Amino acid sequence: MVAFPIDKQVLSDRTFEAITALIYEAIGLSLNASKKSLVASRLGPRIQRLGLGGFDDYLALLRDEAEAAEFQMAVDLLTTNETYFFREPAHYQVLEQELASRSNKNAPLAVWSAASSFGDEAYSTAMLLADLQQAGRIGADWHILGTDISHRVLLAAKEAVYPEDRLRNVSPERLRRYCLRGEGPAQGQAMIQARLRERVRFGQLNLCKPFSGIGPFDVVFLRNVLIYFDAETKRQVVDRVVATLRPGGLFFLGTAEGRVPAEVPLTVIVPGAFRKPSKV
Structure with a gap:
């Protein structure tokens, strides 16, 4: 699997909807179509760092229950994080x-x-x-x-x-x-x-x-x-x-x-x- 430059990564509507559906099912966070560019900009650098071929490869990773830590990383990248150790x-x-x-x-x-x-x-x-x-x-x-x-x-x-x-x-x-x-x-x-x-x-x-x-x-x-x-x-x-x-x-x-x-x-x-x- 060959990584490609971040500016060449394209997030299709289908893949965007699949990623946001996973996030909604897990934590109830709704990301509508207006958030597509945000999702692309937040996840793009992570995809590049992992050496993946693009958003479809990353979606496959998120769907893999053995990759729970990566799913959590994606949630953190897509949210203003309010979950952290020793809160309050x-x-x-x-x-x-x-x-x-x-x-x-x-x-x-x-x-x-x-x-x-x-x-x-x-x-x-x-x-x-x-x-x-x-x-x-x-x-x-x-x-x-x-x-x-x-x-x-x-x-x-x-x-x-x-x-x-x-x-x-x-x-x-x-x-x-x-x-x-x-x-x-x-x-x-x-x-x-x-x-x-x-x-x-x-x-x-x-x-x-x-x-x-x-x-x-x-x-x-x-x-x-x-x-x-x-x-x-x-x-x-x-x-x-x-x-x-x-x-x-x-x-x-x-x-x-x-x-x-x-x-x-x-x-x-x-x-x-x-x-x-x-x-x-």
């Missing part, structure tokens, strides 16, 4: 403080990232918990569940390969401990190390429908997903999710989402961080 760092500070103050530091710890997307949130939490374990502030019995409605983003989450910019809020020490940097065609990407990936499992789940068989959890993240739902659906989703929390458990929403009505009264710790009552 105040929440991780609250989590660290709350866990370190538990009376039984060796008690099992279960965390749920309920709208995990590509896994940034789940692996950020895993880095924090691994650090706390190493410092003797929590025990070794902890695990994280990440769920999402999109099969394709879950494949990428399991692969755990990320554009380096997504890890811009990860400290150099954590990057050394928990990440492997790519070389060659993988330059500009980083993989989460196996010892951390083993702590996180992913599964498909639709929050808008009743579910069972998961939990109970000590910590639940439900951040930056409720904005897609109407008021009644928000209430139903929050009630379902909070029901999986143990009494006294921690519940996190996106800071900009405010406070969503819930059947169980929640105590505010900081904006977006709540505690479920110890007795319900």
